[in-house]
Amino acid sequence: MISRRSLLQQAGFASAALAMSELPGFAFPGEWLHSQEEVVPFTDVPENFTTINAQTKRVSGLDLRQLNAFLTPENNFFVVAHYGVPTVDAATWKLDVRGRVANPRSYTLDELKKRTRAQRECSFECGGNRAPAILNRMIGNARWTGTPLAPIIQEAKPTADALEVVLWGADEGEEQIRTEKFRQNFARSMTLNDLAKSDAILAWEMNGQPLTAEHGFPVRVVVPGWYGVQNVKWLNSLELSADRFMGRFQARDYVTIMGRQNGDKTEWVETSVTKIRTKSMIATVTRRPGGALSVFGVALTDGTPLKSVDVQIDEGPWVAAKIDTPPNPYAWSWFRAEVPAPSAGAHTVASKAT
Amino acid sequence: MISRRSLLQQAGFASAALAMSELPGFAFPGEWLHSQEEVVPFTDVPENFTTINAQTKRVSGLDLRQLNAFLTPENNFFVVAHYGVPTVDAATWKLDVRGRVANPRSYTLDELKKRTRAQRECSFECGGNRAPAILNRMIGNARWTGTPLAPIIQEAKPTADALEVVLWGADEGEEQIRTEKFRQNFARSMTLNDLAKSDAILAWEMNGQPLTAEHGFPVRVVVPGWYGVQNVKWLNSLELSADRFMGRFQARDYVTIMGRQNGDKTEWVETSVTKIRTKSMIATVTRRPGGALSVFGVALTDGTPLKSVDVQIDEGPWVAAKIDTPPNPYAWSWFRAEVPAPSAGAHTVASKAT
Helix, strand or coil, rough: CCEEEEEEECCEEEEECCCCCCCCCCCCCHHHCCCCCEEEEEEECCCCCCCCCCCCCCCCCCCHCCCCCCCCCHHHHCCCCCCCCCCCCCCCCEEEEECCCCCEECCCCCCCHCCCCEEEEEEEEECCCCCCHHCCCCCEEEEEEEEHHHHHHCCCCCCCCEEEEEEEEEEEEEEECCEEEEEEEEEEEEEEHHHHCCEEEEEEEEECECCHHHCCCCEEEEEEEEEEECCCCCCCEEECCCCCCCHHHHHHCCCCEHHHHHHCCCEEEEEEECCCCCEEEEEEEEECCCCCCEEEEEECCCCCCCEEEEEECCCCCCCCCCEEEECCCCCCCEEEHHHHHCCEEEEEEEEEEE | CCEEEEECCCCCCCCCCCCCCCCCCCCHHHHHCCCHHHHHHHCCCCCCCCCCCCCCEEEEEEECCCCCCCCCHHCCCCCCCCCCCCCCCCCCCCCCECCCCCCCCECCCCHCCCCCCCEEEEEEECCCCCCCCCCCEEEEEEEEEEEEEHHHHCCEEEEECCCCCEEEEEEEEEEEEECCEEEEEEEEEEEEEHHHCCCEEEEEECCCCCCCCCHCCCCCCEECECCCHHCCCEEEEEECCCCCCCCCCHHHEEEEEEEEEECEEEEEEEEHHHHHHCCEEEEEEECCCCCCEEEEEEECCCCCCCCCCEEEEEECCCECCEEEECCCCCCCCEEEEEEECCCCCCCEEEEECC
């Protein structure tokens, strides 16, 4: 459940009339986008909120209030780069497949591009995406082009004891581990079982263009339905391992602790961030002619069909939203709900998805 | 490779003539045990070395120099209890099978005991067992009796998304996680794949006796071929999980960092402690009539047949040891090698196993 405060007595600026951008494969009717209705401003947006990085002039995320396209443009798609953005030379780049395999080998970019071509349209968010902290800007939906990952692993012939594949990036930094410092590369792993069940690809294009440096040029992993951290950028090695990989981004960061009740006891469980948990996010609230509010937003899942989105003002009744679900289960859905006009003043609008 | 220093010019005490204790299932010939030969003392044993805890009067590990039985007696079998030893009432104890299962259920101790009875004779060591630090005393070989774990999981009918089983113990303590403190129970997990391939049991007997409190009364897990940490004591819950469990003893402690060379780069890889890595440990060195040294010790694997053990004095040639391998692949093997007499003075004796 995501909660936003909206200052309903103020209805400052109207949204710009926004042209629909490229909507290939799934065309939203106009009603899903900002209308000419009066936009109700949110009170939870800090004065200095911006998605533009002043130094790089790049957009570092999606301002959901401006959501107007089903595919998120590259420069509105959030970037997290724990060790900065490395420069990789595509001409000398290669991908090593190694470790617990009978047939280790390397691929050049050209060799990868000669393999089966696959597209994945999927939305993902950062494991740390939260409304209060960063206004849910760490989310996007894009079309990725590359080649399926599972066959590359299969062709390497994992040995019987291979448990998982470690996805190694070219980006590196120094990590304090107990009493010593070690230079390490970014890496994530996934079990071979999870990989076999996934539609993961090695991607070299985003929205029809070669990956930019920020998004992992020349090749990144895209695992539809998983949190962003699994989509390793600047990939240069696939390592089959008999042991669980326990690097920083697998076992220390991107670990969630959640409390749950078991009888009269609260149990605290730490688990790894992997598949996306169903979530809805409110993008805009507008006032319709007559005063009712129209709440618009996006919801995403791990590929499981979205059942419902409901919207609520303060502690009022939950109102079912209309959902437009794209044919591709990994892309986000947009939703819109009409709720009765509340009294003047500050209110909280919330949404929940199942 | 394990290295020990032995002060060869001193030949202080002879080992006591030790009667062979119970050797059921696998009888070692007398030659494997301490003979009347002169014992060569090790110089790496601290003055204050003892396996007896002064406060509890309990033995907290095996003094390998005294190794004289194939099965390690309960009070010589090492104990690690991160949150102390809890008192569990067997009359009210139950084991919950829960989480991502279609058929959750609970078992009393009597109900477990009515299930298929299974024995596992296996040796395991602590993931932190090291010659320099703790003189390899965190090792033992015992016979455990209980019931196979995998069928209990199968009968609970894991849902399609169940990835692993979390083994929860009754012992608990407070953990600092980022900025907050949480009360947590000891727990480890293993993938359902690993579980299916393993001979894991839920054990309530050790060497033919009910478990003592220190060894996990009333029920602990025993996973043959895995490090000690996996053998969760005071077990009270089996939780099927769709996510990787990342508690302290899975993801922060019992994580190994190892360097390896990849071209001109050293890669540091962190992995989880799971299956035992093949290892040999020297127990005693004796001087034979004529001056040659007889090096005696144990080796263990994850169940993979032991191929060889070799012994070396200083940087001299490796000498193949004679190995007596028990029929059960999970139990330790004992080895003995004869090496030529070195010059008087301090020397290093080492062994390696494959």
